[in-house]
Every structure is written in structure tokens, then in C-alpha cells.
Amino acid sequence: MNSVIETILDHRSIRQYKDEPLTDKQIQTLVKSAQAASTSSYIQSYSIIGVKKKNTKEKLAELAGNQPYVAQNGHLFIFCADLHRHDVVAEMEQKDVTTSLESTEKFMVALIDASLAAQNAAIAAESMGLGVCYIGGLRNNLEEVSELLHLPKRVVPLFGLTVGYPIDQADKKPRLPMEHVYHEEVYESNHDVYKNQLLQYNKQISSYYNERTNGKRKDTWTGQMAEMLSVPTRMYMKEFVEKKGFNRK
Amino acid sequence: MNSVIETILDHRSIRQYKDEPLTDKQIQTLVKSAQAASTSSYIQSYSIIGVKKKNTKEKLAELAGNQPYVAQNGHLFIFCADLHRHDVVAEMEQKDVTTSLESTEKFMVALIDASLAAQNAAIAAESMGLGVCYIGGLRNNLEEVSELLHLPKRVVPLFGLTVGYPIDQADKKPRLPMEHVYHEEVYESNHDVYKNQLLQYNKQISSYYNERTNGKRKDTWTGQMAEMLSVPTRMYMKEFVEKKGFNRK
Known part of the structure; x- marks a missing residue:
């Protein structure tokens, strides 16, 4: 390297x-x-x-x-x-x-x-x-x-x-499994494979937080993401960028 | 370095x-x-x-x-x-x-x-x-x-x-003058200064092409850009990304 x-x-x-x-x-x-x-x-x-x-x-x-x-x-x-x-x-x-x-x-x-x-x-x-x-x-x-x-x-x-x-x-936060982000030839179409990669990643993230907080935090990646995304933010953006002359047509 | x-x-x-x-x-x-x-x-x-x-x-x-x-x-x-x-x-x-x-x-x-x-x-x-x-x-x-x-x-x-x-x-193509891209504290508001930076850059680009083509090409950056941008391309993009579930609201 x-x-x-x-x-x-x-x-x-x-x-x-x-x-x-x-x-x-x-x-x-x-x-x-x-x-x-x-x-x-x-x-x-x-x-x-x-x-x-x-x-x-x-x-x-x-x-x-x-x-x-x-x-x-x-x-x-x-x-x-x-x-x-x-x-x-x-x-x-x-x-x-x-x-x-x-x-x-x-x-x-x-x-x-x-x-x-x-x-x-x-x-x-x-x-x-x-x-x-x-x-x-x-x-x-x-x-x-x-x-x-x-x-x-x-x-x-x-x-x-x-x-x-x-x-x-x-710390460096662990990224999604490489095979979940990198697809060979075509996008992964097997839903079970795709979901299992996320479940696997959740385990890794959970123990990452667990170790660093002496058991206080055990959240998963999918849990974090769902929580965050369920509250829409910066919803003024479309109007703002259009007003600034972007993304209009 | x-x-x-x-x-x-x-x-x-x-x-x-x-x-x-x-x-x-x-x-x-x-x-x-x-x-x-x-x-x-x-x-x-x-x-x-x-x-x-x-x-x-x-x-x-x-x-x-x-x-x-x-x-x-x-x-x-x-x-x-x-x-x-x-x-x-x-x-x-x-x-x-x-x-x-x-x-x-x-x-x-x-x-x-x-x-x-x-x-x-x-x-x-x-x-x-x-x-x-x-x-x-x-x-x-x-x-x-x-x-x-x-x-x-x-x-x-x-x-x-x-x-x-x-x-x-x-070859490495010369970039815009650094002071045209990098603004200190606030965006450059003096139109003459801003335009002169582009004219200066045009000279540089013109001689860049001139040297590399034995005088056959002498185009400027503003000329190239105006030519390119006067023909809108990929105008299907807004509809396409919206159809794909992005940039809708």
C-alpha cells in the first residue's frame, strides 16, 4: 500500500x-x-x-x-x-x-x-x-x-x-460491506442477499457502538438511518435552488 | 510537496x-x-x-x-x-x-x-x-x-x-485563475475584476491551444463555454430523476 x-x-x-x-x-x-x-x-x-x-x-x-x-x-x-x-x-x-x-x-x-x-x-x-x-x-x-x-x-x-x-x-466508522456497495456487472437483485448484508452490517455497527460506550449505545445502522430519514429536513431546498437559478427545467 | x-x-x-x-x-x-x-x-x-x-x-x-x-x-x-x-x-x-x-x-x-x-x-x-x-x-x-x-x-x-x-x-489543461475560483471572505462583487480574470484566462487558454495545434486552434475558454452552453443537452434529466424517485419535493 x-x-x-x-x-x-x-x-x-x-x-x-x-x-x-x-x-x-x-x-x-x-x-x-x-x-x-x-x-x-x-x-x-x-x-x-x-x-x-x-x-x-x-x-x-x-x-x-x-x-x-x-x-x-x-x-x-x-x-x-x-x-x-x-x-x-x-x-x-x-x-x-x-x-x-x-x-x-x-x-x-x-x-x-x-x-x-x-x-x-x-x-x-x-x-x-x-x-x-x-x-x-x-x-x-x-x-x-x-x-x-x-x-x-x-x-x-x-x-x-x-x-x-x-x-x-x-475513530474510523466501519462502512457498509463492500459487496453491498460494489456490484459486479449488474445491481444485486436478490432481495434476501441484499437485506442479509444489511443485517450483517447492523451486527458490526452494534458492537462498534457497544464497545465504545461501555454498552450504553447499541444502535444499528438501519435503525439510525430509519430514525433520521423519518424526519424530513431542509425541505425548503427545492424552492431555494430554483430561486437561485438551478434545477428548474 | x-x-x-x-x-x-x-x-x-x-x-x-x-x-x-x-x-x-x-x-x-x-x-x-x-x-x-x-x-x-x-x-x-x-x-x-x-x-x-x-x-x-x-x-x-x-x-x-x-x-x-x-x-x-x-x-x-x-x-x-x-x-x-x-x-x-x-x-x-x-x-x-x-x-x-x-x-x-x-x-x-x-x-x-x-x-x-x-x-x-x-x-x-x-x-x-x-x-x-x-x-x-x-x-x-x-x-x-x-x-x-x-x-x-x-x-x-x-x-x-x-x-x-x-x-x-x-496534457494538463490550465485551470481558471485561482483568485477567480477562490474568494476570500465574500464572493468577488466587482464585475470588472471578475471579467478581467476571465479575459486573462482566455489569453492563457488561447496560447495553450495555439502551441499544441501549430496555430490551428486558438479558442478561448469563454468562447468554448458559450458555444457548449448555447446548445442545451440532456434536457430529459429532470423528468428522469423524478421518475427514479429523486428530487421530487
Whole structure:
């Protein structure tokens, strides 16, 4: 196993950081790494906002559901789907591109582009001895986040990425069995096989929690997921992204 | 610069591969790397189909717009947004999760999850001396791709990832100026500054093509983008993903 794969497999989310800001050189390396990712037909449909100001970070932490590590970290990146620049492109080139930009296809492209870039930044950070945590909680209040970051139309914040020198050493949570996620040739169609993989995984997760909490927690993955998904969240999203000019047609 | 960042910055899309299949061990390493990526609230909302069969690859190559490298490579992965397993979870746990699963929010989560996983696999592959290329062309015909791979409801193929031993040594295409993609504190609001960054980039891209084609091609990035975006493509996508149970509410 080489050091790249070691870095990738050793990932864990870090939620406590030393009070030490990243240098501009480090930030630059992470952004350059993000930009090196593949991009659909060269479209480069994302932007990154880097937040250093304490005040802004604290507001974002509050908006993300009072997660303290959104404010206390070495640096905070916000990854955004961005088709605003393509509106400017259209203006420069005198072309009508509205139908394209408002399509669900381009919404998907922008999300994929931004995510590939973010994961490059995350891996690069981890290779530098830094820890990272994705902040989906920012999607709790995208209207306020967008205002705070002065985001124009056709820019939607997707998630944050906190980066910094780790204090805690979080555990790696076991993933679904590989054969449940990876299908050879066609998707697994045997319902019993499929369900048994989940039951098997439940046993593993249950003992994972059991060990780490001295028997206080024994929840299963399917139990956790069903609980979480039975309470719909962020149901304003469809209207929000449409208002921002995405996913309309 | 460490070897991880070197690998990331050295990325280029490889479209010609030696006729040498990946070993099962290599495939396993790539899938495990994919699975090590962060996942929103532990939801793990993606699946990967691995295609080895020549016949299937050739059909997929045709569906993706006759790109020969979709058929000729060391291995072909198809990354899918997957909330099917969460339907099974709901059945197992006797909970109603439909509103959650059909939300635009969870559509976004599944796309982000799948993309983070894919980029881990891509970087892992490149670290092993393999080349990769993302295949967005699969989205030309998702109905047929889904049938071919026996995908159930709430599974949508997002893109392929071809992997193999590279024959060609493609160039790295210059990315947008870092300051155009990376904004400090707030999004760049000065239209002139923003536009000038694009004009500057155009010069760079123009001479990039000029050099590589002995003066035959001189197109700019804004010109390319405006041309591409003025012809809307894959406009069936909204209806398709809704039919598959995503992005409905």
C-alpha cells in the first residue's frame, strides 16, 4: 500500500482543532489541489469561499446548528455550485445559455464538479497532517449563508470543509460491506442477499457502538438511518435552488 | 510537496489504455478507497457498478457517445446515487421515509456522497500508476444505462470512471485563475475584476491551444463555454430523476 492510499484509508472526521491558522501557502496548496480535479467538459462550475474572520465563522457555526468546530479550526472553506460565471461568459460572448444553466443536468454537473474538487482538497489536507470535517449543516440555512458570503444568483453553497491541526483522534466508522456497495456487472437483485448484508452490517455497527460506550449505545445502522430519514429536513431546498437559478427545467 | 499532493496535481484524463485488466485486488483497493470518503450523516447513499464484460462495456461506450475508451480500459466503474437501500431500510424498520428520500436535499446528498467516493477512487488509482477518465457521456442515455445495469428505483447512474494502464500522456489543461475560483471572505462583487480574470484566462487558454495545434486552434475558454452552453443537452434529466424517485419535493 502506498502513502496516498494509506492517507485515503486513514480518513476520519476531525471535530476539534488546535488554535493555529493555516498559512496562506497551505491554503493555496489546498485550492490548487481542488482545482486539479476533473471537471465536466472543462466547465469548472464551482467556487470556494475561504473564511478566516472570527465573526463570520461564528455566525456560520450558529447557522450550521451550533457546531463549535465550524468556528474553531485552522481554516474554513465553503464549496459552492457556481454557474454565475457562465452567465458572465454568456454576456461576454453574447450567447443565450439560460436553458442550459437552469437544467437539472447542469445542477448535477455543478454538484459533482464541486464535490470532486472538495475531496481533492480534503485528501491534500490530510496528507499534510491536517484534519478535516465536511459541514453539511450549512445547508440548514442557505439563505442566510448566501447573504453572509455575498453570493450572487446561480451560486449555491453545498457544504463547508473545516481544516486544521487535529486535537481529537476520532475513530474510523466501519462502512457498509463492500459487496453491498460494489456490484459486479449488474445491481444485486436478490432481495434476501441484499437485506442479509444489511443485517450483517447492523451486527458490526452494534458492537462498534457497544464497545465504545461501555454498552450504553447499541444502535444499528438501519435503525439510525430509519430514525433520521423519518424526519424530513431542509425541505425548503427545492424552492431555494430554483430561486437561485438551478434545477428548474 | 508530498507524494499525495504530487499525485493530485499531476492529474490528467487518460483516454487510451493498455489491454490489461485490473486485478480483483486492485479493484478492491479502489472500492475500499472510495468507501473511506466522508458521507453525509453516515448515509452512504451511493453504489458502484463494476463492469468487466466486453459486451456490456461496448454497449455502454455506444450509449456514452461512441467513446472507445469506455470499452477499452482496465476496468470500468459506474458511480450511482443510491437511495434504494434506504427504502429497504425503511421496510426493515417499518418507518416512512419517502418524503426524505424524494427531497432535493437528499438528491444533493446522494450526488455529493457518490462524487466524494469517486474522487477517492480516482486518486487511489493514479497513485498506483493507473490513469483515469470520468465519463459524463453516460448521462446521454440514462434510461438504457439503467436497464443494462438492472438498476432499481432510487438509483441513478451519475458518471463512469475508466481506469487502466495509460498509453497516451495527455496534457494538463490550465485551470481558471485561482483568485477567480477562490474568494476570500465574500464572493468577488466587482464585475470588472471578475471579467478581467476571465479575459486573462482566455489569453492563457488561447496560447495553450495555439502551441499544441501549430496555430490551428486558438479558442478561448469563454468562447468554448458559450458555444457548449448555447446548445442545451440532456434536457430529459429532470423528468428522469423524478421518475427514479429523486428530487421530487
